[in-house]
Amino acid sequence: MQFDDVLAGLDPEQREVAEAVRGPVCVLAGAGTGKTRAITHRIAHAVRSGAVEAQSVLAVTFTTRAAGELRQRLRELGTPAVQARTFHAAALRQLTYFWPRVIGGDPPKVIESKLPLLIDACRSVRKNPDRSELRDIASEIEWAKATQIGPEDYAEAARKAGRTPPVPAEEVFRLYDAYETLRRDRHLVDFETILELTAAVMTEHREVATQIRQQYRYFVVDEYQDVNPLQKLLLDTWLGGRDDLCVVGDPNQTIYSFTGATPRYLTGFPVEHPDATVIKLVRDYRSTPQVVSLANRLLDRSRTPHKLALIAQRPDxxxxxxxxxxxxxxxxxxxxxxxxxxxxxxxxxxxxxxxxxxxxxxxxxxxxxxxxxxPYLLRGADRFFERPEVRHAVVLLRGAARSAARDDELAPTVHHILSGIGLTPEAPGGGKAREKWESLKALADLAEDLATRGADLAAFVAELERRAGEQHAPPVEGxxxxxxxxxxxxxxxxxxxxxxxxxxxxxxxxxxxxxxxxxxxxxxxxxxxxxxxxxxxxxxxxxxxxxxxxxxxxxxDGLTGRSAPQRRTSPSSPSPAERRQVAAPVSCRICGKTLAVAAEQKLGRCATCPADYDEALLESLRAWRTAVAKEAKIPTYVVFTDVTLQAIAERAPTCEQDLLAITGIGRVKLDRYGEAVFALCRAAADRTEDV
Missing domain, CATH: 3.40.50.300 (P-loop containing nucleotide triphosphate hydrolases)
Structure with missing residues (x-):
């Protein structure tokens, strides 16, 4: 590729990005506007123009697949020496390299999941949460570590952030503390600790920081709206006060705040770097004008700052x-x-x-x-290259490649091998057999594609191994x-x-x-x-x-072409009349005493007053709540708290008015769970009558 070819075919804004070869640069890139094209051409142009050396560039993104796509595009642009990695992969590479020199001994082992260690932490503090609660607790620990909050500060930080932990904050603190103690004792690191330790090693060992900063002088960070405080700490440590940094992101696509990600680093970039070049990409090459119009109208009422209004480039x-x-x-x-x-x-x-x-x-x-x-495939289930049939196929293909003759044709050879493990001319009807067939067919189709480019079996196996490392699955027909x-x-x-x-x-x-x-x-x-x-x-x-x-x-509302349904005013924005209303005092239904404690108000009685309720109904409600929470992958308390379940069991509501009378149950929960609650209460009443 010639020097001028790197800039050919870019639109004016993309070309402006590519020609801004030195930082600081902030690219606000809307959906479908070609941001990956712009930043890879920027890197290639900077290298080819002599502004930077390829080995001094570090492009950082969030997923292995995205990093693989960056590397592939950079290879096609003639700059294969550029490093494109995830935050964690880049940090782990540096930490592993310097650990024996500055710490001594073997580097710690990386754990892929917090759950096994968290289960041991639960045992150490004599807690026994269920599986869904464990996942939620692990998420709380990840949020705390990503936002640089230690165990002792968790409770206060969670309160200020408005988080609702799956178990009391004190329990999260104890489990978080026990988890970190076990992790250190067993010489383990999780993904957050990798970033934290890399930044710490650079801060505490000047020679390490000097060597890394001499190696990497030119940074590009994709999806910058998803950066969390810990990632920002590491990035700032890598930079060491320099500003040769290009960040790319879309504030309209900030959807990971619950993990600690924040768009303020993106939207505040010009404040942090007053001399920054800010470029907006708004030409949407992905979607039709009809789709783009709906997307723009959807955000018209959004409170998101720095909204990007897209301009469609495709035909109607x-x-x-x-x-x-x-x-x-x-x-x-x-x-x-x-x-x-x-x-x-x-x-x-x-x-x-x-x-x-x-x-x-x-x-x-x-x-x-x-x-x-x-045919369908469920994204988020097994990764393609981790499916049993794919692993089996790769093993067979790898073995065949070692003994293949030079004149063996790629596509027929692959078809012959895969036919032995389930690839048939016609697809099965459905279910697991169809899923397996689709996986094998995707491998066969990829072989046919590579065969047209002159690849042999060894090259095909090498391509599979590269794709597996980058989580770049071939398209599956479903x-x-x-x-x-x-x-x-x-x-x-x-x-x-x-x-x-x-x-x-x-x-x-x-x-x-x-x-x-x-x-x-x-x-x-x-x-x-x-x-x-x-x-x-x-x-x-x-x-x-x-x-x-x-x-x-x-x-x-206002987008469907039909009138919007009437809704109750949101509790967060009551009407003026509602603001003037003062809640009437709640009295104990047994002794008549005024109730001041929220839990007592929900129960409708003093905590010390006796209550008559069906214990079997309460157990049925608990079992139902667990099933609903598991199905929706939400904490059980999000469905109903323990106190609310107790109140339901005591009052056994069978109509809307009775259920809405329980403090804390509003129209949304009535609509979502009312039918199931009424059914359980009626079933309990029927059991009583039978007795």
């Missing part, structure tokens, strides 16, 4: 479709029919995605697609089912956004204005995944024949 396409269904089963079946119509019209199944808020929503679509004979969070960074010809109701989008436990705004941005991310076809849908009831009490998401 179909208008987004909004569909209301009677229940979730009807919604899943309707989406399956629409997907089948798209595939029949020529849209490949791998270019279609169904996106939902929580993973538990996938089950209905898996069933509907299986019934309709539509509709993608994924959560909105898992869909970030991806795109499809057709996207179905399902379950778009209040209580799910925004999610029921998003309460503060900032949390609500993050939910809006999450829906925006979903909308901007679509290139041409976009459909949004919701169901009025959970089950066939159920109470049709759900409402479409408030984010869709």
């Amino acid at each position: 396409g179909p208008e987004p479709v909004f569909t209301e269904y009677d229940d979730e089963q009807a919604e899943a079946e309707g989406v399956a029919r629409a997907v089948r119509a798209l595939t029949d019209s020529g849209v490949p199944a791998r270019e279609i995605a169904v996106l939902f808020r929580v993973n538990a929503q996938s089950e209905a679509y898996e069933q509907a697609f299986a019934n309709a004979g539509v 509709v993608t089912l994924a959560s909105l969070h898992a869909a970030k960074g991806l795109e499809w010809d057709a996207v179905f956004l399902v379950g778009v109701t209040d209580g799910m989008m925004p999610i029921i436990y998003a309460e503060t204005p900032d949390q609500i705004e993050e939910e809006r941005r999450l829906l925006y991310v979903g909308v901007t995944r679509a290139r041409a076809h976009l459909a949004l849908s919701w169901a009025l009831a959970r089950s066939p024949g159920g109470r049709r009490s759900r409402k479409p998401s408030r984010f869709l």
Whole structure:
């Protein structure tokens, strides 16, 4: 590639990015605007122009797959020596290299998951949380470490941040402290500790900092809106006061605040670097004008600062479709029919995605697609190269490559090997057999593609190993089912956004204005995944024949072409009349005493007053709550707290008015859980009558 070719084909704003070869540079890049193209061409142009040396560049991103894509594009641009890594991979490489010299002994072992060590920590403090609580506690520890909060400061920091821990904050503190003690005693590091120790080694050992800073002088950070305080600490340590830094991000796609990520480093970059060059990329090459218009209108009411209004560059396409269904089963079946119509019209199944808020929503679509004979893959399940059939195939292919003759043709050889482990000319009907077949077919298709470029079996195996390291799976022929969070960074010809109701989008436990705004941005991310076809849908009831009490998401008000449903005023923004109202005192229903404690008000009685309730009903309510929380992958207390369950068991409500009379239960929880609670209470009453 010639020097001038690096800048050829860039639009004016992308070219401005590429030509800003020295920092500080801040690129605000909207969805589909070609940010990866802009920053890789910037790096290639800087190297080819002699402004920097390739070995002195460190490009940092957040996922192994994204880092692999950066490296691939940089190789194609003639700059293979540039380092492109995740924060953790770059830090671990440096920590492992310098550990024997400055610390001594073997470097610590990296743990992939906190759960095994956290289970041991629970035993040490004699706690026994369930599996879902363990995951939530691990998330709290990750948030604390990412925001540089030690165990002793957790409780106060969580309170100030408005977090609701899965167990009392004191318990999180004890478990966090025990976890860190065990980790150090066993010479282990988790992902956060890798970053922390690398920054500490550089700070405490000047010769280490000097060597790293001499090596890396030119930094590029992608997805800068997702940087957390710990990553920012490491980045600042790497820079050492220098400002040859280019950051790229989109404040409209900030959806990981719950992990400690914050967009303020991106939006505040010009303040931190007053002489920074700020460039906006707003030409959207991914989506049709119809999709772009909906995305822009979705953010019109957003409180997100520095919003980027996208400008569509593609020709017109179909208008987004909004569909209301009677229940979730009807919604899943309707989406399956629409997907089948798209595939029949020529849209490949791998270019279609169904996106939902929580993973538990996938089950209905898996069933509907299986019934309709539509192939699908569940994103977020096993990684492609970790699937048993793929591992088996790679082992066989690797063995065959060692003994292959020079004139063996790649595609027929691969087909012959894979046919021995399940690849057939026709696809099976569905289920696990279909999933296995799709995996093997993806390998065979990749072999055919590489064969056209002259690759042999050894080159094919090398390509598989490279892709496995970068988590770059070949496309599998099936509709993608994924959560909105898992869909970030991806795109499809057709996207179905399902379950778009209040209580799910925004999610029921998003309460503060900032949390609500993050939910809006999450829906925006979903909308901007679509290139041409976009459909949004919701169901009025959970089950066939159920109470049709759900409402479409408030984010869709004014966007669907139909009048917005009436909603109660949000508790965070009461009407003037509500502001003037003073809550009436609550009296104990047994002794008549005025109740001042919140838990007593919820129960409707003094804690010392006797209560008559059905213990079997309380146990049924607890079992139901555990099942609901597990299905939705949320803490049990988000469904109902222990005190609320006790109050329900004591009052055994069988109508809306009775359930709403319990302090803390509002319309959203009534709509979401009322039917199940009434059913359990009626069943308990029937048991009593039988006795």
